[in-house]
Each structure stands twice: as C-alpha cells, then as structure tokens.
Amino acid sequence: ARESYAARRPASAARHAEAAQVMPGGNTRSVLFHGPFPFTAESGEGCRVRDLDGHSYVSMIGEFTAGLFGHSHPAIRAAVLRALDTGVNLTAHNPFEARFARLVRDRFPSLETLRFTNSGTEANLLALACATITTGRKTILGFRGGYHGGLMTFGPGANPINVPHRVVLAGYNDLAEATALARDNAGDLAAIILEPMLGGGGCIAAEDAFLRGLRALADETGAVLIFDEVMTSRLAPGGLQELTGITPDMTTLGKYVGGGMSFGAFGGRADLMAIFDPRRPDAVPHAGTFNNNTLTMSAGIAALSEIYTPEVAVSHNARGDALREALQAAAGDLPLCVTGRGSMMAFHFMATPPRDAEEAARGNQALKELLFLDLLDRGYYIARRGMLALSLMVGPEECAGFVEAFADFCQIRGALIR
Numbered sequence: 024a025r026e027s028y029a030a031r032r033p034a035s036a037a038r039h040a041e042a043a044q045v046m047p048g049g050n051t052r053s054v055l056f057h058g059p060f061p062f063t064a065e066s067g068e069g070c071r072v073r074d075l076d077g078h079s080y081v082s083m084i085g086e087f088t089a090g091l092f093g094h095s096h097p098a099i100r101a102a103v104l105r106a107l108d109t110g111v112n113l114t115a116h117n118p119f120e121a122r123f124a125r126l127v128r129d130r131f132p133s134l135e136t137l138r139f140t141n142s143g144t145e146a147n148l149l150a151l152a153c154a155t156i157t158t159g160r161k162t163i164l165g166f167r168g169g170y171h172g173g174l175m176t177f178g179p180g181a182n183p184i185n186v187p188h189r190v191v192l193a194g195y196n197d198l199a200e201a202t203a204l205a206r207d208n209a210g211d212l213a214a215i216i217l218e219p220m221l222g223g224g225g226c227i228a229a230e231d232a233f234l235r236g237l238r239a240l241a242d243e244t245g246a247v248l249i250f251d252e253v254m255t256s257r258l259a260p261g262g263l264q265e266l267t268g269i270t271p272d273m274t275t276l277g278k279y280v281g282g283g284m285s286f287g288a289f290g291g292r293a294d295l296m297a298i299f300d301p302r303r304p305d306a307v308p309h310a311g312t313f314n315n316n317t318l319t320m321s322a323g324i325a326a327l328s329e330i331y332t333p334e335v336a337v338s339h340n341a342r343g344d345a346l347r348e349a350l351q352a353a354a355g356d357l358p359l360c361v362t363g364r365g366s367m368m369a370f371h372f373m374a375t376p377p378r379d380a381e382e383a384a385r386g387n388q389a390l391k392e393l394l395f396l397d398l399l400d401r402g403y404y405i406a407r408r409g410m411l412a413l414s415l416m417v418g419p420e421e422c423a424g425f426v427e428a429f430a431d432f433c434q435i436r437g438a439l440i441r
C-alpha cells in the first residue's frame with residue numbers, strides 16, 4: 024500500500040525532498056509526518072483538500088478539530104476581510120478582543136476571566152504557570168496519553184521534552200493511581216491537568232467517577248484542576264465540562280474557537296487569573312505580540328456568534344454520534360472499535376474499547392496505517408493515527424460515502440483484521 028501511495032504522488036515526493044533541505048525531515052509540524060512522505064496540499068475548499076498530484080480528498084480529520092468550519096467558510100472569510108480592512112498590527116487594544124472574550128465566557132462560564140494566546144500549547148503553559156505561581160508549588164499531576172501541546176506530550180512512547188515543571192504521570196481513568204500520586208505530593212501539588220476526553224491519545228472518554236474523583240482530589244490537596252478543552256470544547260455548547268457537570272478551576276481552549284486562525288485561550292477563577300492584572304504592582308506579565316491579533320479575534324467572533332451557535336453545537340455532535348454508530352455497525356464482528364464522543368472519534372483495532380493510552384497502544388498500529396492509506400485511495404483523509412474530527416462542511420452525502428468506503432475496507436481487509 025505504501026508503494027502504490029508513493030508511486031501515485033511524484034509531485035508531493037519532489038516537494039518533500041526539497042523541503043527536507045531546509046527543514047528537519049522536511050517538516051515543521053511533526054504530527055503531519057508519515058512514511059514514506061506526507062502528501063502536500065495545494066488547496067482546500069469546503070470539506071475538500073486537493074494535493075499537488077491532483078487527488079481530491081474529503082477531509083475527515085478537519086485539522087484535528089480546528090477545521091470545524093472547513094477550508095473556505097464564507098462567514099469566516101468575511102470576518103477576516105473585515106479585520107484586514109481595519110488595518111493590522113495596531114500595537115493597541117482593539118474593539119474585537121473584549122467582545123470575543125465576552126462571547127467565550129458566555130459559552131464557557133467557568134472562565135470568569137480569560138486571556139488569549141496564539142496556540143493551545145501556550146495556553147497550557149500559561150495555565151500551569153498560573154497554578155504554580157498562585158499555589159507556590161511546583162509539581163503537576165498529568166496523565167499518560169495526554170497531549171497538551173508540542174512541549175507537553177505525555178506519551179506513551181513520546182519523549183516528554185522540555186516540560187518546565189516537575190511532572191508526575193498517572194494512567195488515564197486510573198483514579199487510584201492519581202490519588203496515590205496526589206497524596207504523595209500533596210504539599211507540592213500545584214495542578215492536576217487533563218483532557219476530559221483524551222483526544223490525540225485515541226478519543227478515550229473519561230469515566231464520570233474519574234473526573235469526579237479528580238475534582239475532589241484537587242479540593243483536598245489545594246491543587247488547581249485544569250481541563251485542557253482545546254479539542255473537547257466543541258463537543259457541547261459549554262464544552263465537555265458542561266456535559267460532565269464537573270467544573271474545573273481553569274480551562275484551556277484552542278483550535279476552532281478562533282475560527283480556524285491561530286488561537287489559544289486560558290482562563291478560569293477570577294481570583295487565580297488576577298495575577299495577570301497589569302494594574303497590580305506584583306502583576307505577572309503575559310505579553311505576546313499576536314495575542315489580540317485582529318484576524319483571530321474577528322474570525323473567532325464569527326465562529327461563536329454566527330456559525331457554531333449552541334444549537335449547531337448540539338446538532339453537529341449528534342451527527343457525529345450517528346456517524347460513529349454507523350462506522351461501528353459497518354465493522355460488524357471484526358475486532359475494531361470506534362471510540363469518542365460527538366464529532367470526535369478514533370479507530371482502534373481491538374475487540375473492546377481502550378480505557379487508557381496504554382491499552383490503545385496495544386491495538387494493531389500497522390492496520391491503522393493500512394486504513395489511512397486505503398481511505399486515501401478512496402478519497403477520504405483521516406489522521407494517520409486513526410483519528411477523525413467531523414467538520415461542519417462534511418455533509419450527509421460525504422458521511423454516507425465515508426461509511427461505505429470504510430465498510431469496503433472492512434470487507435477487503437477482513438482477513439487481516441481478524
């Protein structure tokens with residue numbers, strides 16, 4: 024399958040060889056790399072991406088949740104043009120930012136106050152900084168399989184590079200291990216950080232008792248509970264914290280909330296966030312040239328107020344649930360699970376759904392690659408690691424076509440999967 028992939032993409036191969044002369048591995052975004060070389064997209068429109076070799080794909084990965092609005096949404100385009108017309112790089116506050124912040128808080132009320140960043144990675148680093156500063160402690164409790172940005176990848180198998188804190192890791196959904204670690208470190212525990220559903224780690228939902236237990240553990244130890252909702256905030260109007268009924272002390276956001284532009288935000292309890300108030304003599308500076316850039320602010324306003332309204336969030340995720348059920352049904356009795364919630368899902372080549380990242384890693388990874396390549400051949404683009412994030416632009420017809428392509432894969436590759 025790899026050979027036929029490569030043979031059909033000479034222009035992408037040449038582009039990759041050229042890029043490798045100026046960027047390590049020809050790459051500036053590790054997640055996009057796969058062997059033998061990743062294809063290069065020439066353009067995108069609606070839900071479709073076209074590669075340099077003339078193949079067209081329906082994007083079922085939707086920029087790992089950031090691409091909720093597809094590649095050319097007219098309301099996003101208009102919002103960006105409005106911002107361009109006001110002039111960029113004003114080196115001043117602008118009228119977009121407070122309006123956008125208010126929209127974000129209206130949607131996610133636990134962010135009593137918030138600040139913007141340029142990425143989810145930065146948002147997490149700043150939320151953790153806020154926790155260590157306000158508690159005067161240094162240790163962070165995280166979870167294996169968690170992804171909080173390029174500098175905070177908690178495995179398994181990942182090199183956890185450059186984490187600027189002391190991190191202890193428990194298994195996802197393992198409250199007993201988390202409790203033991205938290206109590207061992209109670210005097211120095213600044214924060215407990217987790218995605219309320221593992222996203223990149225395999226779309227593995229948190230069990231209710233696990234989340235409730237972590238809330239209690241944070242209260243018991245005085246640690247700041249941080250939900251990384253960079254991906255999961257799209258799963259309900261108020262994010263997964265609304266669906267689960269568990270309110271964190273701080274939340275980080277990213278991806279689609281900025282309308283598809285560079286975006287991140289962190290916020291939560293006003294008493295914690297107050298350290299950033301520049302009127303305070305002991306204020307912690309949080310600068311960032313592009314934090315309030317008008318392109319993102321304007322696109323984000325359109326995203327939340329014109330497109331991804333609470334009603335649309337509900338119906339879109341119901342569509343995701345239906346797609347996941349249809350895919351699971353198409354797999355029949357093969358040892359293959361489709362996990363996730365709402366508009367986020369992932370394939371696992373195993374008989375029962377994984378509860379944590381270690382279990383997920385035991386699934387057959389070679390079959391994931393085969394699924395990825397076979398689906399590309401049929402005109403559907405998913406993440407190499409088997410993840411999907413349904414965008415608003417992917418309509419009922421594309422969903423039906425995707426289920427059919429997947430059913431085909433199951434039939435043709437059935438013997439290998441079994």
Ligand code: PMP
Nearest residue numbers: 142143144170171172253254277
């Ligand atoms: N947190 C989670 C849960 C993510 O999935 C990601 C990105 N995949 C990030 C943080 C980092 O966001 P960004 O890529 O914008 O830095």
